[in-house]
Amino acid sequence: MTEASETRRRPSGEETKVQGEPISYSKYVLVWLGLIALTCTTAVVAGINLAALTLVVALLIAVTKASMVVNIFMHVKFEDKIFKVFLGIAGFTIFVIFTLTFMDVFFRR
Amino acid sequence: MADVAISPHGVAVHSYLENTGKRRGILAWILSTDHKRIGILYMISIFTFFIVGVILGLLMRLEMLVPGPAGKIFNAQEYNALFTLHGVIMIFLFVIPGIPATLGNFFLPIQIGAKDVAFPRLNLLSWYLYVTGGIVVLLSLFRNGLPDTGWTFYVPYSIRSGTDVTMAVFGVFILGFSSILTGLNFITTIHRLRAPGMGFFKMPLFVWALYATAWVQVIATPVLAITLLLIIIERLFSVGIFDPSKGGDPVLYQHMFWVYSHPAVYIMILPPMGVVSEIVTTFSHRSIFGYKMVAMSSLAIAFIGYLVWGHHMFVAGETQPAQFAFSLLTFLVAIPSGIKVFNWVATMYKGSIDPQPPFLYLMAFIILFSIGGLTGLVLGSLATDVHLTGTYFVVGHFHYIIFGGGVFIFFGALHYWLPKMFGRMYNKKVANWALGILFVGFNALYFPMLLLGYEGMPRRYFTYLPEYETLQHISMVGSWILVLGLIMMLWNLLHGIFKGERCGNNPWGGTTLEWRISSPPPPENFEEIPIITHEPYYHPEAVN
Amino acid sequence: MSEIAGTIEETEDHAKHLHRDEKGAKMGMWLFLLTELLLFTGLFLMYSVYRYLNTADFHRAGLETHPLFGTVNTMVLLTSSLTMVLSIAAIQRGRKWLSVGFLSSTILLGLAFLVIKLFEWSLEIEEGLFPGSQILLSKPNGEILFFGLYYTMTGLHGLHVLAGMIVLIFMLVFILRNKITKDDYIKLENAGLYWHLVDIIWIFLFPLFYLIN
Numbered sequence: 001m002t003e004a005s006e007t008r009r010r011p012s013g014e015e016t017k018v019q020g021e022p023i024s025y026s027k028y029v030l031v032w033l034g035l036i037a038l039t040c041t042t043a044v045v046a047g048i049n050l051a052a053l054t055l056v057v058a059l060l061i062a063v064t065k066a067s068m069v070v071n072i073f074m075h076v077k078f079e080d081k082i083f084k085v086f087l088g089i090a091g092f093t094i095f096v097i098f099t100l101t102f103m104d105v106f107f108r109r
Numbered sequence: 110m111a112d113v114a115i116s117p118h119g120v121a122v123h124s125y126l127e128n129t130g131k132r133r134g135i136l137a138w139i140l141s142t143d144h145k146r147i148g149i150l151y152m153i154s155i156f157t158f159f160i161v162g163v164i165l166g167l168l169m170r171l172e173m174l175v176p177g178p179a180g181k182i183f184n185a186q187e188y189n190a191l192f193t194l195h196g197v198i199m200i201f202l203f204v205i206p207g208i209p210a211t212l213g214n215f216f217l218p219i220q221i222g223a224k225d226v227a228f229p230r231l232n233l234l235s236w237y238l239y240v241t242g243g244i245v246v247l248l249s250l251f252r253n254g255l256p257d258t259g260w261t262f263y264v265p266y267s268i269r270s271g272t273d274v275t276m277a278v279f280g281v282f283i284l285g286f287s288s289i290l291t292g293l294n295f296i297t298t299i300h301r302l303r304a305p306g307m308g309f310f311k312m313p314l315f316v317w318a319l320y321a322t323a324w325v326q327v328i329a330t331p332v333l334a335i336t337l338l339l340i341i342i343e344r345l346f347s348v349g350i351f352d353p354s355k356g357g358d359p360v361l362y363q364h365m366f367w368v369y370s371h372p373a374v375y376i377m378i379l380p381p382m383g384v385v386s387e388i389v390t391t392f393s394h395r396s397i398f399g400y401k402m403v404a405m406s407s408l409a410i411a412f413i414g415y416l417v418w419g420h421h422m423f424v425a426g427e428t429q430p431a432q433f434a435f436s437l438l439t440f441l442v443a444i445p446s447g448i449k450v451f452n453w454v455a456t457m458y459k460g461s462i463d464p465q466p467p468f469l470y471l472m473a474f475i476i477l478f479s480i481g482g483l484t485g486l487v488l489g490s491l492a493t494d495v496h497l498t499g500t501y502f503v504v505g506h507f508h509y510i511i512f513g514g515g516v517f518i519f520f521g522a523l524h525y526w527l528p529k530m531f532g533r534m535y536n537k538k539v540a541n542w543a544l545g546i547l548f549v550g551f552n553a554l555y556f557p558m559l560l561l562g563y564e565g566m567p568r569r570y571f572t573y574l575p576e577y578e579t580l581q582h583i584s585m586v587g588s589w590i591l592v593l594g595l596i597m598m599l600w601n602l603l604h605g606i607f608k609g610e611r612c613g614n615n616p617w618g619g620t621t622l623e624w625r626i627s628s629p630p631p632p633e634n635f636e637e638i639p640i641i642t643h644e645p646y647y648h649p650e651a652v653n
Numbered sequence: 654m655s656e657i658a659g660t661i662e663e664t665e666d667h668a669k670h671l672h673r674d675e676k677g678a679k680m681g682m683w684l685f686l687l688t689e690l691l692l693f694t695g696l697f698l699m700y701s702v703y704r705y706l707n708t709a710d711f712h713r714a715g716l717e718t719h720p721l722f723g724t725v726n727t728m729v730l731l732t733s734s735l736t737m738v739l740s741i742a743a744i745q746r747g748r749k750w751l752s753v754g755f756l757s758s759t760i761l762l763g764l765a766f767l768v769i770k771l772f773e774w775s776l777e778i779e780e781g782l783f784p785g786s787q788i789l790l791s792k793p794n795g796e797i798l799f800f801g802l803y804y805t806m807t808g809l810h811g812l813h814v815l816a817g818m819i820v821l822i823f824m825l826v827f828i829l830r831n832k833i834t835k836d837d838y839i840k841l842e843n844a845g846l847y848w849h850l851v852d853i854i855w856i857f858l859f860p861l862f863y864l865i866n
Contacts, residue, residue: 022742022745022746023742024742025739025742028735028738028739028742029735031735032731032732032734032735035731035734036728036731039724039727039728039731039859042859042860042864043720043724043864046720046860046863046864046865054864054865055860055865058860058861058864059860061860062856062857062859062860065856066853066856066857069734069849069852069853069856070849070853073734073735073737073738073845073849074845074846074849074850079679080676082300082680083679083680083683086680086683086684086687087683087687089324089328089687090328090687090690090691093328093415093691094690094691094694096415096416097332097368097415097694097698098698098701100416100418100419100431100434100435101361101364101368101698101702102701102702102705103428103430103431103434104360104364104419104427104428104430104431105361105428105702105705105706106428106430106705107428107429107430107431108428108706227674227677227681228681231681289688292684293681293684293685293688294681296680296684297677297680297681297684300677300680301674301676301677301680302677327684327687327688328687328688328691329691330688331688331689331690331691331692331694331695332691332692332694332695334692335692335693335694335695335696336695338809339695339699339805342805346784346785346804347784347785348784348800348801348802348804348805349784349794349797349798349801350699350703350798350801350802350805355790355794355797355798355801356703356706356707356793356794356795356797356798357798358702358703358706361699361702361703364698365695365698365699368695
C-alpha cells in the first residue's frame with residue numbers, strides 16, 4: 001500500500017493516480033500496537049460496572065479499532081474518493097436499517 | 110461495409126452469433142464469456158422459467174372455477190404449493206434477473222462503448238449460479254414436496270412446515286448470489302469501462318437505470334441471503350432465533366425479509382424505466398426532457414426504496430411510530446417516479462411520434478403502471494391499507510405494477526432490441542395484435558382482483574364465498590386471453606429471430622451507440638472504441 | 654493462442670488487450686466486501702433487537718462465555734491482519750521471501766484462531782450449552798437466543814476465516830510461482846482486503862459476546 005498519491009491527467013482527459021512511496025513496516029506495527037492497546041482497554045473496561053455505558057464504550061472502542069483497520073490496513077484513507085463513497089453508501093444503508101427497525105422495536109410493550 | 114466486422118486477430122467474422130473456433134455447437138455458447146452470448150443464455154433460461162410460472166398461474170386461475178371446497182382440482186396443500194412456486198419462479202427466476210441479466214448484459218457494454226463487462230468470467234459464473242439455483246428450487250419437489258409457505262417464507266410456519274423449505278430456500282440463496290455478482294459486475298463496468306468522453310452525465314438513461322439497480326442488487330440482496338440462511342439454520346439446528354417458544358420474533362423475520370424484498374421491487378422496475386427513456390426518445394425523435402432529473406431520479410428511487418419496507422407489515426404487529434414513519438416515507442417514493450413520468454410525457458410533446466410496436470408497448474405501460482402506482486398509494490396509506498392488506502387488492506396491485514409495468518416494458522424492450530441482436534425484423538402487424546390481446550387479457554385478469562379485494566376476498570385462499578364467483582370467472586377467462594396474447598407475441602418474436610426480414614443497423618433511428626454497429630453486432634462490438642462528443646439522444650434534426 | 658471468438662482464451666487475450674485494470678479489480682473486491690458487510694448486518698441487527706428485548710437474560714448468558722479465549726483470539730486475528738499487511742509491504746519492495754514468510758504467518762494465525770475456537774466450542778458443548786440441549790432449553794428464552802446467536806454468528810464468521818485461509822493459500826502459491834510480483838500484486842491486496850474484513854467482523858463480535866458483563 002502507498003501513501004497519498006498525486007493525480008495526473010491522461011491525454012483522453014481521464015484522471016489517473018500515480019502511486020507514491022509504500023507505507024513503512026514500522027507504521028503498520030504502530031497501528032497494530034494501537035489495536036492491541038485498545039483491545040486490552042476494552043477488556044479491562046468490561047470488568048468495571050458502568051451499567052448501560054459499558055456497551056456504549058465497548059462499541060465506541062470497536063468502531064475506533066475498525067476504522068483504524070479500514071483506513072490504514074485496508075488503505076481507504078489513501079485511496080481515491082470513490083472507495084470512500086462506496087463505503088459511505090454501505091454505512092448509510094446499515095444506519096437506515098437499524099434506525100427504522102428500532103423505530104418499531106423500541107416502542108414495543 | 111458496416112455488416113462485416115474484422116476482429117483484432119484479422120479474422121473476418123460477421124457477428125457474435127457465428128462460431129469461428131475450436132468449440133462448436135452448445136459448448137461455444139455455455140463456455141463463452143462474451144456478454145452478448147451470456148445475455149442470450151439468460152434469455153433462454155429466463156423465458157423457460159417464465160413459461161413454467163405462467164402455467165402455474167393458469168392452474169391457479171383454473172382452480173377458481175368453482176368456489177369449492179367440492180369440485181376443486183387441487184386441494185389446499187397443493188394450492189399453497191402452487192402459489193408459492195409461482196411467486197418464487199416469477200420473482201427470483203424471472204423478474205429480478207429480468208432485464209439486467211438479458212438485455213443489460215447484452216447492451217450495457219455497447220451503450221458505454223466497451224468491448225465487454227469488467228469481469229467476463231464472473232458474468233458467466235452468474236449465469237451458472239442462476240441455472241443451479243433454479244434447479245435446486247425445483248429439487249424440493251422431489252424430497253419432501255414443494256414449500257407451502259408462500260414465496261415470503263414467513264416464520265414460524267416456514268420453520269415448522271413438513272415440506273422441503275430448506276431446499277427451496279437454498280435455491281433462492283444461490284439465485285441471490287447470481288444477482289449480487291451481476292450487480293457488482295455492472296457497477297465496476299460503468300465506473301471503469303466508459304468510452305473516452307463519456308462522463309456519467311453523457312451515459313444513456315438505460316445505463317443509469319442499470320447502475321441504480323446494480324447498487325440495490327449489491328446492497329440489499331445480502332440481507333435476504335442471511336435471512337434465508339437463518340431459516341435453514343433454524344430448521345436444521347433449532348437454535349431458536351425464529352421460534353416464538355424460545356423467544357424468537359416472527360416480526361423481526363419480516364423486517365429482515367422486507368429490508369431486501371422492498372428494494373427488490375425497484376430492481377424489478379428501475380431497468381424497465383430505463384428502457385422507457387430509450388424508447389420514448391427514439392420514437393419521439395427528440396432528446397429526453399430533463400436528462401439530469403431523470404438520471405438522478407433513478408438514484409433517488411433506489412435510495413428512498415430502502416426506507417419504506419415496513420409498509421408490508423402494517424398489520425403484522427408493527428408499533429405505531431413505525432407505521433407512521435413507513436407510511437409517510439412510502440409517499441415520498443412517488444415523487445421521483447412522478448418526475449420520470451412527467452419528463453417522459455414532456456419528451457413526447459412536439460416530438461415526431463413513430464408508433465412502432467415498442468412505442469405501443471410504452472403506451473400500454475403508461476396506463477398499466479399508472480393503475481398499479483395509484484393502487485400502491487391506496488396501500489401505502491395506513492388507514493386504507495388495514496382493510497386491503499392480505500386481500501386480492503394487493504395481488505392486483507403488484508401484478509399491475511410488476512407485470513403491467515415492468516414486464517410489459519420487458520416485452521417492449523424485446524421488440525426494440527431483438528432486431529439489433531439478430532438483425533431481423535418480426536412481423537409488426539402481428540406484434541401489434543398480440544399487444545392488443547395481451548392488454549385486454551391482462552385487464553380482464555387483474556382488474557377483477559382489485560374489485561375482489563375491495564369486496565373483502567382474502568388472497569392465497571383456495572376456496573371462496575359464492576358472491577365472488579362472477580369476478581373470479583372473468584379473471585379466469587382473462588388469464589386465457591392473456592396467454593393467447595403471450596403465445597402470439599413469443600411466436601412472432603421467435604419467428605422473427607429465425608425467419609424475419611433482414612433489417613439494417615438502425616431500423617428505428619435510434620441515437621445511442623448500439624445503433625451505430627452492425628445488426629447483429631460483431632464479437633468485440635466496436636472495431637475502434639468510439640470517442641464521445643455529445644450527450645445521448647442527440648437528434649440534430651429534432652424540432653425543439 | 655487460438656483465435657476463437659467468444660471463448661475463454663479469446664477473452665484472456667481480450668482482457669489483456671483492455672490492459673490490466675487494477676482499480677477495477679479493487680472496486681470489484683470492495684463491492685464484494687460490502688455484500689459481506691450487509692450479510693453480517695442482518696445478524697448484528699438480530700443481536701441488537703434480541704438484546705434490547707432480553708437485556709437481563711443476555712447479561713446472564715454472557716457470563717458463560719470465556720473472555721480469555723475471546724481476548725486471545727482477538728489478539729490473534731489483529732496480529733494476522735498485521736502480518737497480512739506486512740506481506741503486501743514486502744512484495745511492494747520486491748522482497749519475495751519476506752512476503753512469503755509474513756503470508757504464511759497470517760495463514761498460521763488464522764489456523765490458530767480456528768483451533769482455539771474449536772476448543773472453546775467443545776468446552777461449551779461439554780457444559781451442555783448448545784442448541785437443542787436440555788440444559789440450554791431449561792434456561793429463559795433470552796439465554797437460549799444468546800447462545801443461538803453465539804453459535805450462528807461465530808460459526809458463520811469461522812467459515813469466513815476458513816474461506817479466507819484457503820484464498821491466502823492460493824495467494825501463497827501465486828507468490829511462490831511468481832504470479833504475484835512487485836509489479837503485479839493486486840491479487841494479494843484484494844485477498845488482504847477480504848482478510849481485514851473478517852478481522853473487523855470479529856472486532857465487533859468480541860465485545861458483544863465476551864464482554865457483556
